[in-house]
Structures are given as structure tokens and as C-alpha cells.
Amino acid sequence: MLRARDAMDRAYAQPLDVPALARIAHVSPAHFARTFRATFxxxxxxxxxxxxxxxAMFLLRETDRSITDICFEVGFGSPGTFSRTFRDVVGRSPREYRKQAVALDVPTCFTMAWMRPSA
Structure with a gap:
């Protein structure tokens, strides 16, 4: 499970599916999905x-790249899916997040701790 999670951490922008991750963990896809959820x-x-x-949160805070560019760089296939997922995880849209992060003007370490998404 750790090998598969590390692979996701390294290659988060790549298209990764359960069968590919299960091969990394040397288990069946069904067992991988159950065990990953139980473990993490x-x-x-x-x-x-x-x-x-x-x-994406880091890129929104630290760069002036467009939200669409960031969406594709981090591995999402469409801006709509990116915005919906971002809102589900963070609680606000990417645009709102960027505005708030810029307005805070506090050290990055504090911003990261305060705005870290919940699981």
C-alpha cells in the first residue's frame, strides 16, 4: 500500500487507475481498493x-498562472471537474481561494497550515 501511495504522491498529474496501482502493490484491484481505504x-x-x-493550492498561492493551466498541470481533465473537486475539498472555488490567499499576505507556512484541506 505504501508503494502505491508513494507512486500517487510522485505521479499525481499522471492518469492513475486502480488496476495500475494494484499492480504496484502486487495485489488484485478489488483487494487494493478495500485495503487502501482501510489503511488510509x-x-x-x-x-x-x-x-x-x-x-493546485500551492500553485494558486505562489504563481500567477491561469486556473485552467493549473487544472491541467495537476492532472485534471476538465476545468469543470477541477472546480467542483476543488470546492468539495477546500470549501471554496479556486478563484475565491486565490483571492483570499493573496489578501492574507502572511508567511506561506502559516497559510499552508491554516488552509490545508480536510480529508
Whole structure:
């Protein structure tokens, strides 16, 4: 399970599916999905989405790149899916998040701790 999670952490922007991750963990896809959820408290898909959103949060805070560019860079296939997932995880849209992060003007370490998405 740790190998698969590490692969998701490294290659979060790549298209990763349960069968590919199960091969990394050397188990069947069904066993992988059940065991991953039992071990880490969320499904592999949700974990991967959260990792992508965390990276997007950093890019929104630290760069002036467009939201669409960030969406595709972190591995989402469409801006609509990105916005919906971002709102589900963070509680506000990417645009609202960027405005609030810019307005805060506090050290990044405090911003990251305060705005870290919940699982």
C-alpha cells in the first residue's frame, strides 16, 4: 500500500487507475481498493484528488498562472471537474481561494497550515 501511495504522491498529474496501482502493490484491484481505504481512511481516487488539489493550492498561492493551466498541470481533465473537486475539498472555488490567499499576505507556512484541506 505504501508503494502505491508513494507512486500517487510522485505521479499525481499522471492518469492513475486502480488496476495500475494494484499492480504496484502486487495485489488484485478489488483487494487494493478495500485495503487502501482501510489503511488510509479514503479511497485511492479520493486520495489522488486531494493530492492534486493540494498541489493546485500551492500553485494558486505562489504563481500567477491561469486556473485552467493549473487544472491541467495537476492532472485534471476538465476545468469543470477541477472546480467542483476543488470546492468539495477546500470549501471554496479556486478563484475565491486565490483571492483570499493573496489578501492574507502572511508567511506561506502559516497559510499552508491554516488552509490545508480536510480529508
Amino acid at each position: 481512511g479514503e479511497t485511492p481516487h479520493r486520495y489522488l484528488q486531494r493530492r492534486r488539489v493540494e498541489r
